[in-house]
Amino acid sequence: MIRWTVAYAFLMAMLVAPLAQATLVVDMDLPTLTREATHIVHADVLGSHTLEKNGQFRTEVQLRIRDKMKGDRPLPKGSLLTIELPGGTVGELSQMVSGTPQIRTGDEVVLFLWQREATTRPRILGLAQGAWRVERNGDRPRALRDRRGIGLVNPATHAIERHANPTAMDQIDLDALLEHIRDHVATERSLR
Amino acid sequence: MKTILLLIFFTSGLLAMTPEAQAYVTYTTLSQGVQTPCSCELEQPRKLRWETSNLPYWIQTAPLPNPIAAEQAIHQSIGAWDAVEGCDAPDFTFGGVIADPTFEGKVPRIGYSQTHPELNTNLITWFSEPGTWTDGPGVLALTRLTYNPCTGQIFDADITINAVDFDFGMRSEPIEGFMDVQNTVTHEMGHFLGLDHSQTPDATMFPTAPNSEVIKRTLEADDAEGLCCIYGENTPVLLPAGTCESALGSGMETAEPNTQCPGNTLPRYFAGTWTCSSTSCAQGWTPAWNGVVFACVPAECASAPPPDSGGCQEPGTSSMPPLLLGLLLLGIATTLLRSRTS
Numbered sequence: 001m002i003r004w005t006v007a008y009a010f011l012m013a014m015l016v017a018p019l020a021q022a023t024l025v026v027d028m029d030l031p032t033l034t035r036e037a038t039h040i041v042h043a044d045v046l047g048s049h050t051l052e053k054n055g056q057f058r059t060e061v062q063l064r065i066r067d068k069m070k071g072d073r074p075l076p077k078g079s080l081l082t083i084e085l086p087g088g089t090v091g092e093l094s095q096m097v098s099g100t101p102q103i104r105t106g107d108e109v110v111l112f113l114w115q116r117e118a119t120t121r122p123r124i125l126g127l128a129q130g131a132w133r134v135e136r137n138g139d140r141p142r143a144l145r146d147r148r149g150i151g152l153v154n155p156a157t158h159a160i161e162r163h164a165n166p167t168a169m170d171q172i173d174l175d176a177l178l179e180h181i182r183d184h185v186a187t188e189r190s191l192r
Numbered sequence: 193m194k195t196i197l198l199l200i201f202f203t204s205g206l207l208a209m210t211p212e213a214q215a216y217v218t219y220t221t222l223s224q225g226v227q228t229p230c231s232c233e234l235e236q237p238r239k240l241r242w243e244t245s246n247l248p249y250w251i252q253t254a255p256l257p258n259p260i261a262a263e264q265a266i267h268q269s270i271g272a273w274d275a276v277e278g279c280d281a282p283d284f285t286f287g288g289v290i291a292d293p294t295f296e297g298k299v300p301r302i303g304y305s306q307t308h309p310e311l312n313t314n315l316i317t318w319f320s321e322p323g324t325w326t327d328g329p330g331v332l333a334l335t336r337l338t339y340n341p342c343t344g345q346i347f348d349a350d351i352t353i354n355a356v357d358f359d360f361g362m363r364s365e366p367i368e369g370f371m372d373v374q375n376t377v378t379h380e381m382g383h384f385l386g387l388d389h390s391q392t393p394d395a396t397m398f399p400t401a402p403n404s405e406v407i408k409r410t411l412e413a414d415d416a417e418g419l420c421c422i423y424g425e426n427t428p429v430l431l432p433a434g435t436c437e438s439a440l441g442s443g444m445e446t447a448e449p450n451t452q453c454p455g456n457t458l459p460r461y462f463a464g465t466w467t468c469s470s471t472s473c474a475q476g477w478t479p480a481w482n483g484v485v486f487a488c489v490p491a492e493c494a495s496a497p498p499p500d501s502g503g504c505q506e507p508g509t510s511s512m513p514p515l516l517l518g519l520l521l522l523g524i525a526t527t528l529l530r531s532r533t534s
Binding site: 025026028036052054055056057086087089092093094095096097098099114116120123124125126127 | 219240301302303304305306308311312323326327328329330331332334335336337338339340341342347348383388
């Protein structure tokens with residue numbers, strides 16, 4: 001009976017969970033994010049400021065690197081890296097690009113980055129899919145990812161499968177996430 | 193047996209107490225994507241909305257294999273939103289086809305500039321040349337809104353569509369393996385007007401859109417209600433005279449205006465705010481709101497305080513009140529204890 005009650009509670013929780021998604025991107029699992037990313041970093045957010053150029057707002061976010069797990073660029077521990085997010089606020093104007101992850105000063109993050117050219121600043125790959133925020137409240141640090149603002153497209157069929165779209169924040173033990181990433185990076189290197 | 197009865201009891205209580213389905217979600221000044229805090233202190237987020245009655249848009253379809261068909265599909269998408277009646281939503285005006293998405297071959301027309309107003313076209317544009325899509329691989333379409341973070345007033349909107357990585361179809365019937373242009377643009381125009389994604393699976397603003405799907409070409413009731421939540425209804429319902437109870441109906445509450453309106457306009461309460469509108473009630477009647485419709489009721493009935501929500505659901509809020517969730521959890525806990533003791 002307890003099993004049935006737990007199943008009932010789970011079902012009811014699914015029924016009442018809010019769903020608010022905002023943009024459409026191809027669903028990328030961890031191996032795909034690892035493969036497509038030009039850089040993967042574990043870092044602290046030092047600050048940000050928004051620039052406007054020709055009507056397009058972009059927010060530059062300064063990171064202090066804890067560890068670099070992928071990428072050709074030399075990024076030793078303690079070095080600085082500036083990435084770019086679309087949108088932001090300048091004076092009395094804000095620009096919003098739906099699906100962009102929220103990153104705030106003081107956050108500890110694990111980011112999958114994508115750099116189009118060597119002269120451009122890295123961006124977060126797959127919008128909200130490529131950004132994990134670390135929480136150190138409990139016994140073990142956890143990595144959290146909020147994909148509720150995006151709709152995920154099946155990479156093979158381009159169909160959008162409802163069950164694939166998360167209704168809650170993704171959570172994983174930080175050490176487990178970092179280990180998975182290192183494993184995928186090593187696998188990718190061995191295939192080259 | 194007792195346990196099953198208890199479960200049925202709590203389930204039926206939950207279903208009875210859940211508010212009427214209202215799944216559309218509106219963007220607000222606190223919606224995602226803004227990293228820098230606003231200089232103004234707002235107790236409540238404001239809805240993002242256009243403050244104009246005439247909303248021009250431009251199209252750039254040159255990169256597509258059939259630009260005329262694409263243009264026609266976009267007009268039909270916009271026509272679907274224009275056809276919503278009973279709202280003060282802005283009317284769309286076609287500004288023209290732009291051959292070059294840059295201004296004088298230099299500056300992209302995407303975004304909003306106070307110093308270069310010639311760039312401020314509300315543009316719907318495709319990127320199809322390799323290397324031109326800069327928002328990352330795997331992103332299908334984006335709507336970029338520029339607005340005042342304090343008031344929520346939208347100044348500019350641009351829709352950019354990724355034709356580098358995705359194929360789009362322009363025919364009247366769906367084409368297997370192709371994203372439908374009219375379907376995609378109808379959905380994105382909802383964002384353009386200030387709507388976030390809906391929780392109603394049949395709605396145009398629901399986030400899923402399998403390729404070759406065309407049901408999002410037309411709007412559902414939830415989409416129209418979301419639009420009217422942002423822009424307000426302009427057709428008050430005239431309720432029959434009689435006692436206040438019969439005039440107001442079940443659950444109807446009257447609303448006291450908290451704003452002074454100029455000229456022959458009247459204050460109207462809608463979507464959590466008061467606005468001035470030329471829509472008026474007949475002499476001896478007064479505006480009232482029951483959480484579903486705006487209505488004119490006999491003036492003597494106007495005494496109750498204004499309602500809290502105005503019927504609009506804010507982004508990120510569950511339709512289930514915390515108290516109800518607490519009761520549900522209490523019920524489950526009680527059921528568990530009873531099943532153990534038995």
